[in-house]
Amino acid sequence: MTQDEKIDTLAEIFDRDVAELRPDVELDEIGWDSMAMLSVIAMAKTRFNKKITGAQIREFKTVQDILNVME
């Protein structure tokens, strides 16, 4: 998955424009609520077969933190 495709995926999850999803953007500014966290956990599991624990996801601060698990 290219960086653009990853950002597209996140744009869907957060229901935001891709322009708002630069890697350095703080998650709190784009609606980092319980639904968004579950969406990211599900995306990592279904598309990358990766498990993100509750403790790990609560450490996420920026868009880059999510991009890092999309490998």
Place this chain on the structure above:
Amino acid sequence: MKIAYELPATVLDNAELVRVYADWTEDKIWDKTGISSRHVAASDETAVDLAERAARRLFREQGVAPDSLDFLMLCTQSPAYRLPTSACILQDRLGLPTTAGALDFNLGCSGFIYGLSLAKGLVCSGAAKSILLLTAETYTKYIASEDRSTRTIFGDGAAATLIDEATAAKIGAFSFGTDGSGAERLIVRDGHLSMDGPEIFNFTLDIVPRTMEDVLVKNNLSQGDIDLYVFHQANKFMLDTIRKVNGLPRDKFYVNLETTGNTVSSTIPIALRQLEADGRLQAGMKVMLMGFGVGLSWGATVITI
């Protein structure tokens, strides 16, 4: 399986939630949870009241006579009193014989599966012939007004299921599971419900595949033999993810909590009743049932329609 259910009269819809939690939209709540409205018990309405109404509906609609019952079990985590046992109160209110046995058991989202296993055990051992299995919850009474994630998901309700000799014969083998190290993930402390959504979600994704495999082996079945999967209706997003991760066909995987929300131990019997009303259950079908959640506790079985 003879089943009836009841929901409280008061409805909390997404429009009302959006009025309180301004940064959410009705569409977003619907898309993620698959819930458009949920029912909320009145301040003077208890899980015992809901269980009583569900049982009376079962008697009325399915022609069950209360004096034909010789055992009553109630699955609840919102009992009317610390003591006495709510099932004893219901024996009297419902007019079951005083020769009937009655007990409460405390489980949440896995409760219906455990209830089926206990009822089957009583029937097969000859200890009882006709069992009224009641599931009833009023979780909304535990939810703090500012806790939007649980307030969005949970709804109150009760279901009544009759397990007699004919029904017990159609309940297959069980797979159980317990992991009390996750007790804190979903807990009522100081009167308030607290849920670690991400961890509950991960727990479910972990245990569903191996529980599916285990219950298939125990019933000498393969995945292709299952006509329908009726899992605990936690929320649509979780169910969709479970379905995708396990590669289950959409048309065999039931999702419907639009007007009820997550009613905890009653979601599976409510789903079975809805499926029957929609004409989707045919004699001979194999239906896998699975419950998972608070405890942490899980269980599964396969029933034959």
